[in-house]
Amino acid sequence: MTSRAESAAATRRALLEAAAELLDSGGLDAVTLRAVGARAGVTRGAPYRHFLDKESLLIAVGTRAWDTLGDRMQALRAEPGLSAAEKIRGGLLALIDVGRFQPHLYQLMFSNPPGDPTALARAAQRSQTEFLAVVADLVGEQDARRYAALLISSANGIAGLEASGQLADPKWGGVCAEDLTDTLVEMVAATSRHT
Amino acid sequence: MTSRAESAAATRRALLEAAAELLDSGGLDAVTLRAVGARAGVTRGAPYRHFLDKESLLIAVGTRAWDTLGDRMQALRAEPGLSAAEKIRGGLLALIDVGRFQPHLYQLMFSNPPGDPTALARAAQRSQTEFLAVVADLVGEQDARRYAALLISSANGIAGLEASGQLADPKWGGVCAEDLTDTLVEMVAATSRHT
DNA sequence: GAGTTTCAGTTGACGTTGTCATCTCTCTAG
DNA sequence: CTAGAGAGATGACAACGTCAACTGAAACTC
The missing domain is CATH 1.10.357.10 (Tetracycline Repressor, domain 2)
Structure with missing residues (x-):
């Protein structure tokens, strides 16, 4: 069904989308890794698998x-x-x-x-x-x-x-x-x- | 010598100066209330006597x-x-x-x-x-x-x-x-x- | 197909930050 | 001289970014 690579790419996309939405609606202060993760359906540590850093x-x-x-x-x-x-x-x-x-x-x-x-x-x-x-x-x-x-x-x-x-x-x-x-x-x- | 009002105004000035210097040299991330206070010769809580907020x-x-x-x-x-x-x-x-x-x-x-x-x-x-x-x-x-x-x-x-x-x-x-x-x-x- | 590896994601922990409540002490008003 | 005010220090707390250790499932090897 969904291979590991596909699912990983999907979460990466979801993280980017979530970060962009939070930035739009609440400014830079609203973009916390915890909030981004939550909106993307993962937890705070997950972004570190896709990005080096906040x-x-x-x-x-x-x-x-x-x-x-x-x-x-x-x-x-x-x-x-x-x-x-x-x-x-x-x-x-x-x-x-x-x-x-x-x-x-x-x-x-x-x-x-x-x-x-x-x-x-x-x-x-x-x-x-x-x-x-x-x-x-x-x-x-x-x-x-x-x-x-x-x-x-x-x-x-x-x-x-x-x-x-x-x-x-x-x-x-x-x-x-x-x-x-x-x-x-x-x-x-x-x-x-x-x- | 130095009245209380004078000394308070001096620390307020020192806080502003310290914040401006930290901003110049290290960017917005370098401006923490603790660092500002330290550079102005006071502690982290002092700025709240002069400013509502960071x-x-x-x-x-x-x-x-x-x-x-x-x-x-x-x-x-x-x-x-x-x-x-x-x-x-x-x-x-x-x-x-x-x-x-x-x-x-x-x-x-x-x-x-x-x-x-x-x-x-x-x-x-x-x-x-x-x-x-x-x-x-x-x-x-x-x-x-x-x-x-x-x-x-x-x-x-x-x-x-x-x-x-x-x-x-x-x-x-x-x-x-x-x-x-x-x-x-x-x-x-x-x-x-x-x- | 069993065993092993890889890797996305979770969880616990730590140091730092902004902020508040409380305390101390000194200057000032009466 | 006494009472008040107010500047500053300090302890505490929640939230944050980040790292190390852990878990489980997919992918590879033979």
Whole structure:
């Protein structure tokens, strides 16, 4: 029926799922190995058969999130009938949406864990490479790197402000993430067109 | 000599200082009430005379950081002989520098604590108001809010990428935070000039 | 198919942490 | 001078991450 390997893979998946759900609903403090195990139907010691560490488990959760975002970027790039600017807008909003609707996961994706500070940066690479390619279609190979870095930074910041609910402050005149993204993309497009 | 109130205020200051130092050197995990107390010359229970909670202590550390940044913004705005663009550049780099040289403090400043999610957002208000005024000098009252939000978001993102060391990746063509900031300010200045 | 190995999962234990209740002692108000 | 307040110390407790030892069933060997 279910071989040992299959069952082990299933619990590993269940552990990741449980950790992601707990992170979403209760923040990082709610992610305890005991709670993760309970939600996955095992006990506190079981995660150590699949992950070196609590930190390793969290890194795996963050990596999975980066992977699905990378898939989305890849699909977006291949989408026909979209201009480069539209693709960029889509990609930025995909990132921003994580910050908006899963703020704790978003924070995890950009945290660099003490044990392996480069782990999540590596996981983010595919997303960023895909995005870089789309930016190159808009502004050319020459300036692509600079503008891609700028755009990702900005999206990152927008998502961060959204995640902490600061954008809702009337101080900013009621702008929303979409407005800022549009302004940003327009600015880059105009600048690169002009030079 | 030293009245009781003075001595109490001194320990409170020492606790804040100790927490900030531990955060800087060892990250959030290094900030335990026992370690903070020891470094401040008291024991683990003493912080509860000055702060409701460990979280309250951390909020106080973050608030103090926002206050000093606010002072810097205020001084920068009042500085004569600087153009609006130069002031904006200075303000953005002031924020970015926190992300670069005190990444853990930076992360704390933008985290919203579960107990009082708006606490740090309130502390950030003065910094943002000062910055908003400088932006208004460049792009006019009309668009100031939108562009200020965009600039702060971008600086936030640049600082975040710097903090996690991702900007150093050759993938981005060796840009540094100053480059991105300059590009950004130029873009905003050009856009607002053109409309 | 019997014996052996492997390995996912459980359980008990330990050190550390945040937090509370209680106690001590010194400064201050009246 | 006395009573109160309040800063700090201390003991205790539950929860946490983590490790060592243990259990049982699947997988392999002959």
